[in-house]
Amino acid sequence: MPELPEVETTCRGIAPHIEDNTITHVIVRNRSLRWPVPTALHAKLKDQVVRSVTRRAKYLLLNTDAGTLIIHLGMSGSLRILAIDEIVDKHDHFEIQFKDGYCLRLRDPRRFGAVLWTKEDPLQHKLLINLGPEPLDKKFTADLLFEKSRKRKTSIKQFIMDAKIVVGVGNIYASESLFLAGINPKKAAGKITKAQSQDLVKAIKKILTAAIKQGGTTLKDFKSSDGKPGYFQQKLKVYDRKGSDCLKCNSPIKQITLGQRSTFYCSSCQK
DNA sequence: ACATTGACCTGGGAGC
DNA sequence: TGCTCCCAGGTCAATG
Numbered sequence: 001m002p003e004l005p006e007v008e009t010t011c012r013g014i015a016p017h018i019e020d021n022t023i024t025h026v027i028v029r030n031r032s033l034r035w036p037v038p039t040a041l042h043a044k045l046k047d048q049v050v051r052s053v054t055r056r057a058k059y060l061l062l063n064t065d066a067g068t069l070i071i072h073l074g075m076s077g078s079l080r081i082l083a084i085d086e087i088v089d090k091h092d093h094f095e096i097q098f099k100d101g102y103c104l105r106l107r108d109p110r111r112f113g114a115v116l117w118t119k120e121d122p123l124q125h126k127l128l129i130n131l132g133p134e135p136l137d138k139k140f141t142a143d144l145l146f147e148k149s150r151k152r153k154t155s156i157k158q159f160i161m162d163a164k165i166v167v168g169v170g171n172i173y174a175s176e177s178l179f180l181a182g183i184n185p186k187k188a189a190g191k192i193t194k195a196q197s198q199d200l201v202k203a204i205k206k207i208l209t210a211a212i213k214q215g216g217t218t219l220k221d222f223k224s225s226d227g228k229p230g231y232f233q234q235k236l237k238v239y240d241r242k243g244s245d246c247l248k249c250n251s252p253i254k255q256i257t258l259g260q261r262s263t264f265y266c267s268s269c270q271k
Numbered sequence: 272a273c274a275t276t277g278a279c280c281t282g283g284g285a286g287c
Numbered sequence: 288t289g290c291t292c293c294c295a296g297g298t299c300a301a302t303g
Contacts, residue, residue: 003296034279034299058297075297076281091281110280112297127299154274163298170296239296260276262294 002073004135004168004208005232007058009215010079014104015053017081018062022099023048030093034074034114037094041117045069045096056123057131057167062096067119069096070127074112080105132166135204140166146197149189156192157185158259160204169204172239173211175264177203179238184270185263186256210235238264 002010026042048064055061060079062069071079084103094106094115106113118125133139148165149156157178160169169177178185180203183196192200214232237247242255246266256263 006296032280034297072297074280075295108280109282110295110297112279152273158274161297172296259274261297 002058002075002077003170003172003211004058005173005211005215007055007060007073007168008212010073011053011055011060012215014060014079014081017102018050018096018098018104019052021050023050023064023096024099025097027095027097028093028115029088029095030111033093033108033111034072035116037115038117041069041115044117056128057134057163058170059122059128061122063122067117068122070114070116070118070122070125071106072114074108074110074114076110077106077108077113080107130164132162132164135166135168135208140201140205142194142198142201145201146192146194149192149197152189154189155185155258156183156187156189156200157263159189160200161259161261166204168208171261171263172236173204173207175239176237177207179265179270180207182270184267185258185265238266240264 023045026045028037028039028041031037031039044066045064048066050062050064052063053060054063058072060071060073062071073079081102082105084097084101086105089107091109092105092107093111095103097103106115116125116127122128133144145160145165149159152159157174159165160177161171161174175185177200181196181199183192183200211232214235238253241253241264243252245251246253246269249266249268251266251268253264254267256265
């Protein structure tokens, strides 16, 4: 579920419920996520007020006066605001309970997600410090993409999914952006032209912006117990459409593997 | 510095 | 129904 738009949606969805709210309990039901969930989080967070909820790449940052909780949703994680007495699922590994009787509950069946703690500036954390620009930030420009891609032999698709280049472009939106930009995902990153860099940066920004807007719809029923989206599915032009007609030229959409990830494109529209 | 591969997990669907 | 196999929205660490 979590591509960048989903994480952004989660961020916007939970912020109003937990900002300025006081933590009463922290419950770790399963420490075995991608990295062990730190012990003694309860001691660190009890009576702390969540000052703000922010996002960097696909990391959510819960900022308090004592430090910052860094949460990553991995492949299958989701965060919901629930009443404390809501039934606990076997994949509900972690939760923060608040004074108002609600909690922030992390469900993550595959346990690729992470819950980390830092007392320092979270942006200086080992996992965040080397990240590239946010895709919707002014710093993510065609010039930057073009310059960084010179002499790179990797495919343009793997290149834009590299978080050192730009964050937040996941597997779905990489394919979608390349379709919109008319670029073959197999093309060597070092071979894209300046014009293509321009098209691609515009495409990434456009797709992610549109997807975040769609996420706004999910926000509404965020408090309900079903936290399952699927709101952007209807907008996808190539992802998961192998064999279907290209919406531009009617050729069959192809599926290939690049860097062990499924990749979808139109061999007629994308050169 | 870059490219490639394996690793971490569970659940769902396809095929038999 | 049930088994096996394959695939999945992420990304770090190890290796060459």
